[in-house]
Amino acid sequence: DTAVSQTPKYLVTQMGNDKSIKCEQNLGHDTMYWYKQDSKKFLKIMFSYNNKELIINETVPNRFSPKSPDKAHLNLHINSLELGDSAVYFCASSTTGPGNTIYFGEGSWLTVV
Amino acid sequence: AQKITQTQPGMFVQEKEAVTLDCTYDTSDPSYGLFWYKQPSSGEMIFLIYQGSYDQQNATEGRYSLNFQKARKSANLVISASQLGDSAMYFCAMSPFSGGSNYKLTFGKGTLLTVNP
Numbered sequence: 001d002t003a004v005s006q007t008p009k010y011l012v013t014q015m016g017n018d019k020s021i022k023c024e025q026n027l028g029h030d031t032m033y034w035y036k037q038d039s040k041k042f043l044k045i046m047f048s049y050n051n052k053e054l055i056i057n058e059t060v061p062n063r064f065s066p067k068s069p070d071k072a073h074l075n076l077h078i079n080s081l082e083l084g085d086s087a088v089y090f091c092a093s094s095t096t097g098p099g100n101t102i103y104f105g106e107g108s109w110l111t112v113v
Numbered sequence: 114a115q116k117i118t119q120t121q122p123g124m125f126v127q128e129k130e131a132v133t134l135d136c137t138y139d140t141s142d143p144s145y146g147l148f149w150y151k152q153p154s155s156g157e158m159i160f161l162i163y164q165g166s167y168d169q170q171n172a173t174e175g176r177y178s179l180n181f182q183k184a185r186k187s188a189n190l191v192i193s194a195s196q197l198g199d200s201a202m203y204f205c206a207m208s209p210f211s212g213g214s215n216y217k218l219t220f221g222k223g224t225l226l227t228v229n230p
Contacts, residue, residue: 031216041152041202043220056217090158098210099146099165102218104158 003027004105006091012111013081020077021108023091029103030096031055032074034066037088037107046089049074050096081112115140117205117221124226126195133180134190134224136205144210147188148218149179153201161203164188166210195228202226 006023013019025032033056034046048056049068063079074091091105116139126132138147149161164172164179172179180189188207192199202225206218 033217035218041223043204043206043218045217048217088156092158094216096216098144098208098216099163100216101148101160101163103160104150106157109156 004091004093004103006089006105006108008108009106010109010111012113015081015083015112017081018077018079019081019110020075021089021091021110023074023076023105025072025091025093025103025105027093027103029093030071031094032068032071033092033094033102034074034076035090035092035104037090039087043090047074047076078110081110083112086110086112115142115145115207115209115219117207117219119205119221119224121224122222124224126192126226126228128197128228128230129194131191131193132195132226134192134203134205134226136188136190136221138186138188138205138207140186140207140209142209142211146208146210147179147181148206148208149177149188149190150204150206151199151201152204152223153198158204162190192226197228197230200226200228 004025031050033048047066052068068074088107094100094102118137147164151159162174178191202223205221
């Protein structure tokens, strides 16, 4: 069983389109995250949700909207896609609190053409 | 703010030898956690090892050990008896404990390790 799963794994789309990436975790964690890995492999947090409440919202364009319908799911919707949005998007989860390991999904490769 | 520095963009090691991947960090928080992740060419992020700033002993997980030197603010990863499957990108990351539920990882830029047969 995959602990943190995200779909789709690969996504190629045109500029201006709207797309969503879905994430589910079966670890019983109460905190979920979206991280972005750019073309230089640099990883940076975008959002985190704790018990469905938005906790962290880094300086991300408001074209990116996360939604957490329940503790086990965190989706990422992106409006009006731009070329610069091409990246790998990782979903992750952990239990609340410091020192707890954050477990990552396999990543979703988004290419905007 | 936290900062992680990995000064080795790439490292090479012979199979069965040990290798050390460097990581230094900067934080004003008195307590924090340090992590290492592995990213093989297939792309997934795999958790390897964790060290708490107040842990008295260096963390070990199988062939992985973390050489934690708090005064020097370094958290180097040591891989013993390298295997071909260890070839991957390795990321050092940290999170302060002060944030409560505002808990997130700050990553270094990574080190690409190549294990030669």
